[in-house]
Amino acid sequence: MSERLLVLVRHGQSEWNRRNLFTGWRDPDLTALGVEEAKKAGARLKAEGYQFDIAFTSLLSRAQKTLDLALVELGQVGLPVMKDLALNERNYGDLAGLNKDDARVKWGEEQVHLWRRSYDVPPPGGESLKDTVARTLPYYVTEILPKVLQGNRVLVSAHGNSLRALIMVLEKHTPETITHRELATGAPVIYRLKADSTVESITDLAG
Ligand SMILES: O=C(O)[C@H](O)COP(=O)(O)O
Secondary structure (H helix, E strand, O other): OOOOEEEEEEOOOEHHHHOOEOOOOOOOOEOHHHHHHHHHHHHHHHHOOOOOOEEEEOOOHHHHHHHHHHHHHHOOOOOOEEEOHHHOOOOOHHHOOOEHHHHHHHHOHHHHHHHHHOOOOOOOOOOOHHHHHHHHHHHHHHHHHHHHHOOOOEEEEEOHHHHHHHHHHHOOOOOOHHHHOOOOOOOOEEEEEOOOOOEEEEEEOOO
16 A cells, blocks of 8 residues: 655754844755754654655755755665755745844834745745745646655655745645744654545654
């Protein structure tokens, strides 16, 4: 019987997460804590008995490195890995590199919250979550989902907002409820899909 297993993991803490900077398509490395989070994600999955047939990640180092470290813990170095821009973090445009607290002082709490969590308000020069869904969803539908439905056990290492874009569809969030869906660094979320591609069960390995 097919498992139809899909595991999503947000990369471990990056240097810019630690420094509280908008990151988007910029490419900072993991911190020491981020490395530990990535290893812990792999170890947790291994301890729960998970193994994978294929993995997907973005073109950004923090997601790729998280995947590599998790695969070492899983004893699965050499697993086929597909890398694609479609899984990159939401492009934060002109906000990239700015401190999130400084931005709140400059533009106000409410405006910054709209840029960070609203569905359809893009940051200046960047992508809204709606734009990110438009970028990531076609890739999910054409590349990732078919693998899951064929019975491959699939691991995806990506980013807070590119994964929230997929989670919006998987968990059937509305533009309002998705604003409250947060994703911790290095915390795998495990989905079992039905044959019709809807979600049968969700297990969050956070904490
Ligand atoms: O790109 C970033 O800054 C982070 O990865 C996600 O940031 P957010 O929680 O502000 O959307």
